[in-house]
Amino acid sequence: MAEGTDTPTAILSHASAALRESPFDDVSYRALGDAVGVSERTVYRHFPTRSHLLEGVADWIETTAFPLPPFVTIPEFREAARSRFAAFDASPAFAFVCARAASISPTGETEPTYFTRALVAMLATNYPSLNERDLRRIAATLRYFASAQFWARMRTGFEMSSPDIADVFERSVSQALAVVTTTGAVADRATGRASA
Structure with a gap:
């Protein structure tokens, strides 16, 4: 293990390096422990399940x-x-x-990520009259369309390359932001009312 590197970071670093040669399902806890210089049990202590390891590696x-x-x-x-x-x-x-990690139930903390906080801050700055619920709703929509999961669905489902995916992303973001009226209220599509 490199001097000054903590064990979980070393495990994640070696796991991501192993992905260059093997699929995630073929990366073993024993091999990670050997690569880092710790026991397999230590790897399990830091990442008790494959879901924990997948989320950490992602x-x-x-x-x-x-x-x-x-x-x-x-x-x-x-x-x-x-x-x-x-x-x-x-x-x-x-x-x-x-993308695979995004499809599993979260195993870590429920604290919003930097990306989520940045999206909420951007929306709050650009649409200051949006309420908290609508800010979170639009931020979640924008986050999904900029995610690896969205990219993977477009890549595998429609055989698109990044320029094509970016075009779909642009149209999707435009539609998501189109519901924000000039007053900053979000139209409720089900009732036709606007929430302030």
């Missing part, structure tokens, strides 16, 4: 391989997502691991 990959460029405005967010789709195309194995 977070590690998101942070190291697919860092989201900073954004404050909606055009910057759109550009950040476009560059992320290109990064997903460049490392599809890593992107599919992130």
